[in-house]
Amino acid sequence: MQNAPRESSWRVQLQACMQIPKSRPYYTGWPHDRFVMSPAFFALIPAAGAGARAGSAVPKQYAPLLGKPMLLHTLAAFGAVPGIAAIHVVVSKEEAWLETLGGSAFPEHCQIHRVGGTTRAQSVLNGLKAIEAKPDDWVLVHDAARPCITPAMIEGLIAALKDDEVGGLLAIPVPDTVKRADSAGRVAETISREGLWLAQTPQMFRYGVLREALQRFPDVTDEAGAIERMGLKPKLVQGDARNIKATYPADFALAEAYLKAP
Ligand code: CTP
Ligand code: MG
Numbered sequence: 001m002q003n004a005p006r007e008s009s010w011r012v013q014l015q016a017c018m019q020i021p022k023s024r025p026y027y028t029g030w031p032h033d034r035f036v037m038s039p040a041f042f043a044l045i046p047a048a049g050a051g052a053r054a055g056s057a058v059p060k061q062y063a064p065l066l067g068k069p070m071l072l073h074t075l076a077a078f079g080a081v082p083g084i085a086a087i088h089v090v091v092s093k094e095e096a097w098l099e100t101l102g103g104s105a106f107p108e109h110c111q112i113h114r115v116g117g118t119t120r121a122q123s124v125l126n127g128l129k130a131i132e133a134k135p136d137d138w139v140l141v142h143d144a145a146r147p148c149i150t151p152a153m154i155e156g157l158i159a160a161l162k163d164d165e166v167g168g169l170l171a172i173p174v175p176d177t178v179k180r181a182d183s184a185g186r187v188a189e190t191i192s193r194e195g196l197w198l199a200q201t202p203q204m205f206r207y208g209v210l211r212e213a214l215q216r217f218p219d220v221t222d223e224a225g226a227i228e229r230m231g232l233k234p235k236l237v238q239g240d241a242r243n244i245k246a247t248y249p250a251d252f253a254l255a256e257a258y259l260k261a262p
Contacts, residue, residue: 039136040085041158043078043202046123047071047144048092048116053247060246061144062097065256070246072105073147073259078140079107080151083158089144090127092116124223125214128207135208138167141223142202145246148258149202153240157202160237167205168235169224170243171197199224200239 051060061071071089078087087110091098098112106112115126124141133139140157142149153170161168174196182188203223205213213226220226224234242258244251 036085037083039134039138039206041083041138041140042131042133042207043084043087044124044127044131044139044141045071045074045078045087045089045144046116046120046127046141048090048095048123049120049145051145054252055249056252058097059095062101063246063252065147065252066259069101070147070255071144072101074142074144074149075107075110077147077149077151077154078142079110081154081158083155084140085109086111086131088113088127088131090116090123090130119218120222121214121218121220121226125211125218128211128214133207135206137207138162138204139207139210140202140204141210143245146201146243147246148242148244148255150240153243154202157204157237161204161235164235166227166232166234167203167209168237169203169222170200170239171236172200172239172241173197175241197236200243200245203234205234 047061049059049061051063054060054063056063061074062069064070065073075087075089078084087107089110089112091112091114093114093116095116111131113127113130115123115130117123117126128139138158138161140154157168157170174193176193178191178193178196179187180189180191199222201222205223205227209227209230209232210223213230214220214223217226217229220229227234244254244258246252246255
């Protein structure tokens with residue numbers, strides 16, 4: 001390889017020792033090598049929902065918060081975590097909003113997959129199938145609609161779980177008194193909040209187990225639910241009340257307030 005560019009030899013060595021895949025068509029730029037750890041940490045961001053409850057003019061993940069689309073706030077937080085090797089975003093097949101954001105706004109190690117499904121779980125499973133990962137790699141699944149996530153929250157989750165057998169999720173203890181309603185909308189019972197937690201994202205599990213779990217149990221509303229159905233016990237990691245999911249119109253003003261003063 002007399003005429004090969006000098007960098008090719010270091011690239012081969014780096015690929016060999018740092019386990020960087022030989023072809024990485026999903027990276028938007030080169031060079032920008034992150035040191036890919038083994039196991040690697042990937043982010044997977046489901047962003048293929050319609051946002052029906054938010055009632056915004058565009059799907060909520062593209063609605064502006066402080067003048068910037070919600071999805072870009074979410075991606076910026078993951079983009080600022082050095083240990084994340086790649087950020088995979090799942091959007092719906094037909095949507096046209098993505099183009100309006102401009103490619104340069106995305107972190108360079110971000111790849112878009114147009115494989116959204118009819119449910120969140122299906123979008124996540126389709127995303128897992130679209131990415132190149134080893135069974136032991138960690139995947140942090142995070143709702144595009146939780147834009148107030150911070151790098152510190154993500155790093156806290158990774159630190160808490162990187163040596164865990166199963167993985168787990170950010171969650172917060174239920175702060176309010178909980179009531180169960182009867183069919184007439186009256187209180188049927190008060191439920192003790194002892195031991196009750198509200199699940200958030202990111203939810204962090206090994207690629208192989210998570211893929212199998214979602215394949216077998218697609219009727220779940222979060223990744224932990226599928227892992228539980230496999231007979232495993234995800235770890236609850238104390239999250240932050242500011243990591244809200246923008247669901248209803250009123251949530252947008254709250255999200256902006258948190259983004260202003262994180
Ligand atoms: N999501 C997805 N694919 C779906 C449904 C949801 O990727 N088929 C994503 C959303 O884009 C969001 C996250 O999953 O980032 C959490 O879902 P949710 O808050 O319920 O968003 P929507 O489904 O878009 O909202 P709604 O239920 O009000 O329609
Ligand atoms: Mg939904």
